[in-house]
Amino acid sequence: MTRIYARPLSPRFLTSPSPIERNKMLNRITIPRWFDRHLHIRDSEMMKTVLPCTLKQRATGAIIMPNLADPISSIEKAKAYRERITVVYQAHAEGTPGYYSRFEPCMTCYLTDSTSPDEVVRGFQEGVWRAVKLYMANQKGQGGTTGSAHGVKDLLGRYPVFEAMEKHKIPLLGHFEAVEEDVDEFDREIVSVDRDLKPILKSFPGLPVVFEHLTDGRAADFVAGYGCCDEHATLFATVTAHHLMINRNAMFWGGMNAGHYCKPVPKRESHRQRVRKYVTGGHRRFGAGTDSAPHDEQMKSRCYGCAAGIFTAPTAVEMYTTAFDEDNALEHLGAFLSENFLGTYGMRVSSEQMTIERTPLKVPVKVGAVQVFKGGTELPWKLVG
């Protein structure tokens, strides 16, 4: 009897289809200067190394994350941190008049279990901070990401703060990922949507909430569909450049790749595509927040306990532009980078412009001791002024 062999199935490629006819005619795009809605610049020497990257990227300002080793959890600390940022900014601005014109470091308050509603409101009213950052920690005091161990353990206990924030329209910037050890790493975001975000939104319908660095397609559907209409939207999301570009395979392909490890971790390809559809499709509730998070090589090269964070600051604009171009959607780039829900942070759309050209750009491999995301590769777009 002849044996009948079953043929192995050929692989189905899951990468995004490239548009049939890309708009190759558009070689130059001018949009208002942009705003980074989520940025880590650290402190001291590291700040001197990384802040100039965002300045050179022509950002009008950035939402400065407060997760330093000593978290920015009081008005005094936030004021002092802003001073230190301003010193570094001015040192760079002096040598290049005009170029670095106006960069607004928008401070955030690191919410802990003991932050009082009064402190939050006072810091906001005194113009010290623009928003409150929510990190969560589990009952053992372990945070889910870098610098989050001082985060909130008792979310319900924070409701009086949320109530005050709702009254004064102080935005809550949430790192929504479940922090219990036994939750599957790739489901942390969607578990937190059901467990944490939905009850907050239900209890405080007038509270502006930004879902930070969104990665899960289900979370994206939720943000896009929440509430009655865009005009009255209270829920928004930031999306990073790296999460638009890589899926979870990038962490493991060819060996473990610490340079592709960040929190939330990149998800499977179908999630990347779903998130990207809202972003490049021009949905107004999604805006650019790089979550550029520098760690030196030593922290990134630990065999166990490798630090979470991807550094994109040097070429973030070009990376976002590349994603929009690949989806044939450059007409939506300006809103995503420079307009969407800026009012939530008390920012206006800039009257100054920036121009990006279809010119090859080599991504630097390193800035100081920090490896750059996709370092050494080439991008087809370049910010030219």
Ligand code: NCD
């Ligand atoms: C951030 C960091 O390094 O501060 N890391 C990261 O992976 N994104 C913290 C954070 O935003 O989660």
Ligand code: ZN
């Ligand atoms: Zn971050």
